[in-house]
Structures are given as structure tokens and as C-alpha cells.
Amino acid sequence: MIEEEKKHKARLDFHSIWEYSPAPESSDHIQLKEQYELFINGAFVAPEQGEYFDTINPAKEEKLSSVALATEADIDKAVKSARNAYKKYWSKLSNRDRGKYIFRIARLIQERAREFAVIESLDGGKPIRESRDVDIPLAAAHFFYYAGWADKLKYAFPGRDPMPLGVAGQIIPWNFPLLMAAWKIAPALATGNTVVIKPAETTPLTALKLAEIIQEADLPPGVVNIVTGAGKTGEAIVQHPDVNKIAFTGSTQVGKIIQKSLAGTDKKYSLELGGKGANIIYEDAAIDQAVEGIINAIFFNQGHVCCAGSRLFVQESVADEVISKLKDRMDTLIVGDPLDKNTDIGAINSKAQLNKINELIESGLNEGAEIYQLECDLPGQGYWCRPTLFQEVSQSHRIVQEEIFGPVLTIQTFRTPEEVIKKANNTPYGLSGGLWTDKGSKIFQTGSKLRAGVVWSNTFNKFDATSPFGGYKESGMGREGGLHGLLPYLELQ
């Protein structure tokens, strides 16, 4: 009890002693149209069937704009325009000039970065700090990096003659809307392909703003086509017979459907799917840094991260200390207005996602896990989820097995490296893993045993345009970023 008191005295009480004043990023300069059309063949055109859907601000449940719903006829138009652009312009340009167009996109994103960051936070609910410091700069960096590759491809694959595939159909998720668009469009264009891309239905706005930039950059019409809609629109892209390549980022469930539906066709595909990343804390880790890393691994972007470190494994000898410090640190997190620069945890992206998270939290309780949640006031409007920890969980619990895609962390303990490697790999997923230790040799030993496409050591959730990213096993196939990110868009003759 005395111990307990001491601990609490030492704790920083951010909420009552040091209250934060609101520090909202201004959204006055943001200009959104009431209605957005489809971006096909270099122009904004109305959808064939004249249907639109709303995109809302998940922090306020207010409509931001309405967006065209693309149906099969629109997708056909977009694919035709991409094919035409491929034949008529894009494949005829020199590699150097193709690169120059992509450089332009990178520079224009940098110029309009703040505007994009605010829209990203309005439309998707993520904290402005993240959209400003991570999403948008990384998106620009991706275009910059791949622009440079356009006239250097022969050096990437010596002894081969790299050729574009043709028209790429791309479907991206709502967790990093502009960044995912950059991950898809930049390598596709650099390798000489043209694009039909569909942003997620809950976060279409930055992609449509990107369409404006593509116009400003004066890209030949049809090289990039941006079509909005939900699952059916995506399906129409996947099914279109004149698409040469499908690139999909999203759930494993949908990824499997896509893979199956492409059976028997010659379409090439790359899939970046779900994950259930293990974050391993060895007893010799720098504990305070590790705690910070655990927080970043699971609460970054409300946990809407396919590579989130959602399964924490702590070595038994330091488990009490780590968990106690983790709870203390979690208690300081600020949940609320995504546009506030102090906010750590923004809004959950959609009602549907919130329901899914809540359902899984419920299952954790039903299966006997011990819950710890941040106590704080939540805004009256909008979709919110408290940062959540679960202890007393086992490998078979649903919350340990299934991807929650929310701010929910499960905590398990282990005794030996062999044990934790087995537990970490005991999942159909294989996207990411983290490990914390002061011993470098351990990093490489454990890292080499993790069956995952990205391993972070003494850090987590780091991304860079030069670094390949992608999954093992049911987390997908193909890599995005870096030299290897060129491969999914090339035929190496």
C-alpha cells in the first residue's frame, strides 16, 4: 500500500495540475467543395449514374462534402483513359521526363503540405501532429524518391530490361489516405505504368485534392485517374479485363477475396494486408524507452495501423515494472479533437470501425481478460475509443488472434527467447515485429527468427521512402518502398 502511494506521488498528473490549453490548428484556409466528381482523363467528371455519398468528419459526425460514387461504367471509362494515356503519352515519354512530372508532384505536395494535413485530420480523425509530421511529409518523400528512379531503373535490376505492366488498378485504405496513395501512385508512375486508384470511402478528400495537384503538375490526361466509392467500386477495378495489375492495401479478408477472384487471369498483384505485430521487451531493455515505444507502437494513429505492435510480450522479470510504467504513461495520453496540436489520440475513423473495436473489447472481457482503460472525458460527438490494455490473456483469445485495428493492446509475459519467438510467430499474420534490448546481438538473433516483413529494434512504426515495407504469410505479398517497391510494377525481361 505504501509502495502504491509512493508510485502515485511520483506520477505526473497532467490532467488536474497542468491543464493543457486548447491549441487547435486553424482550418479557416481549407477550401472544400460541396461536391467532388470523379477524376478521369485529367478532368473532374460526374458519375454515370449520378449518385453521391457523404464523407464526414468522424470527430464531429458532420458532413464535410459529398463525393461521387463510381460504378462499373465509370471504372470502364477510367481504365480506358488510363490505357489510352499509357499508349499515347506515358510510354512514349522519355524516362527522364516521366521522372520530372513525378518530381513536380512531390514539390507541389510540399508546398501545400499544411492544407493536406488539416484535411487529412478532418476527414480521417487522426491527430494533426501525425498528419502534419508523418503522413504528408512521407507522401511527398515517396514521390521524390520514386521520381529519381524513373530514369535509373536499369541500375536497379542489372542484367534485366525492366518493362512497365500497363494499367495498374489500386485500392487503398482509410488509415493513411494520402500516404497510401503516394505508396501506390509513385512507384507505378516511375516504372511507366498508368493508374486507376480508389481511395477508401471514408477518406476520399486528400486523394481528390491530389487530383488537383496532378492537374497543376500538368500530367498528361489519364495517367492518373482517381475514382471514389466503396467495395463495389473496388471490385469493378479488380474485375476489369483491361487492368494489368492490382495493388491492394486493406484487410486480409478482402485480400483473399481479391487473390481468389484474380485466379485464372494474367493480372499481376501485390497485397498489403492485416497484421498482429509482436512487440517484445527483453529484461535488459532500456525500460523507459521501451515504454515510450510500446505507446507509439499501439496508439499511433488510434491503432489504425496494419503494422501496429498490438501484442506486447514482456520478459517476466521486468513485467511488473514495465506494465506499471506503461499504465502511468497511458494515463497521460490526451484523447480528443484531432486538430488540437496536443492531441495524442484522435477520433476513430468511422462508426463501423468503432463498433468492430468495441465488439472485440467485449469479447476480451467475456473471455476473462483483465482490462485497463484510460479514464478521461470524451467529446460528446464523434467516434472515440479509450486507449485500452488487456492483461491475463492467452494465445487463444480472440483479442490476441484477430486484428483489432484500434487502440487496444494485449499483454503477455515470457521467460526465454525461444518461448517468445514461438508466441510471436504463432499467428497467421507476418507484417511487423518489434524488439527492445540493449544487446545488439540479441536484436539480430531474435530479429532473424521473426517471420515478419519489418522488424523494428528499439524503435517502432518507422517508415521511409527508401525502405521496403510489406508482409510475410497472410499479411500479404510484394513490397512497397525502396528498390524492392519497384518490382510489383515491372516485368523484368
Place this chain on the structure above:
Amino acid sequence: MSNRVNILKTYKLYINGAFPRTESGRYFIIKDKSGKQLANMCRASRKDFRNAVVAARKASDGWSSRSAYNRGQILYRVGELMEGRKEQFVDELTARGYSKSKAEKEVEASIDRFIYYAGWSDKYQQIFGTVNPVASSHFNFSMPEPTGVVAVIAPDDQPLISLSTMIASVIVGGNTGIFLSSETQPITAITLAEVLNSSDVAAGVVNILTGFKEELITHFSSHMDVNSIWYSGTDQNAKKTIQEKASLNVKRTHFKNFIDWMSDDAENPYLILDFQEIKTTWHPVGI
């Protein structure tokens, strides 16, 4: 038309982000195609060169620790600014006897050259770096790192594209340098220095001298704080002198030259690799 008396430009050296006159006070005359005097150029001395080496060495730490992405952005910025000065470069080349279209081609190619090498900033490591599957229980990788301070003697012909290629390929890999411009057509080099100075290339990363090769070659190749030298001339005696003097401090010598610096031959990552050292790092693997 206007009977205004034009202001004539003074051409100076470019050392440590400033434009000093040569400490020697000497000059040489550059004439236009009709034989009329165009400019008095600074005739750089040994002392100017030594000052430039000090500046380059001082800038080396900061420049080589920039991220590759940042260096790429800065080189791209140089291209952007050159685009805005296109006419000036073209005028300077035509004054020396270039046709307008030939001058335009060289200026445009020079801009593109900076963009080309900007693109390599975060890629040559991915081509030339390796992870080595050693037989023992170690993680081992080899990465290129900048050689350090590079002294460069540019050719006389194609003055802008050759100098642009040499600057871009040397500095994109994190080196700093001293560049002796074309002796017969030095004017664009100083204009390029003005571009570099107003871009985000830090002071001392690029130092540009004008002067006489014959006089400076010995100093370029014998300086003990220069790590590498690139001479693109064809004079066999000069080459031999450079090789001999280079041995004083085991300077790396490079004699790559191109008959046509505009051609794609002068665009390749091996020009970057020439000014890199390979570092292999070992790390144990185990519990």
C-alpha cells in the same frame, strides 16, 4: 533604344560561401568571339586554393551528415534555380561563340544533370551497399561513405555541363570540393557559383576557382588535406604529375573524361562511387 550605360560585372572566386577576389591580385582576360574583352577573371593562386581546402574541410562534417534525402532536395533546388537563370547562362555561352540553340541545349542538359544526380542521393547506397552473408555468426554490411575533400579540374570545353556533372556527382555522395573551372570559358562557372550560393548548398561545400591549370595542378595534387582528385584533361604529363604528387598522402586519382559531356555516358552512378569509401561493419548475432 536606351542609351543607358550598362553596369559590367566583376567576376570573383567562390570560396566558403563568399565571393572574394584572389589574394594574389592577379587576373586574366576573357574575350568574346569578336575579340572584345568580356571580363577580367581572377587568376587564383596557391593560397586561394589552400583557403578553399580549409573551407571544404570545415564544411565536410555538416554536409556528409545531412540525410541523403536532404542532399537530394538541395541538388534538386540547384536545378530549380538554374532553370530561372537559363537566359543568363545562354547569353554567357553565346558571347563566347556558341550558337543560341547549342547554348540552350547545354544549359538545359546541365539543369537536368543536377536533377539526375539529385535522384541518386538516396539510391546509390542501395546499388553499391551490400549485406554480406558471412560464415560466422555475425551481421555484416558494407556501405559507401564519402571520401572527404575532393579537388576537381574541369575540362575547357563544354564548360557548364562538365562542371555541373562534376559538382553534382561529387557532392551528392556527401563530399565537399574545390573545382577549378574551364580555363578558356570560366564565366558560367561563376554564375553557377551564384546559383549554388543562393540555393541551400552550405558554404564551403562547393568552392569554385578560375585560373590556370598548369600553375595549379601541382598544388591540387600535393595538398595533404585533399583526399581525392579528379582531372578530366588529357595531358599525359599533367596526369603523371598528379599521380606522383597524389602518392604523398595516398590521394585517390580519377581521370574520367568524356568526349561529349552532354551524352548519357556522363550520367551514371559510378561517377558517384568514384568518390566513396566502402565501410564494412560487423556485429555479433546471438543471445
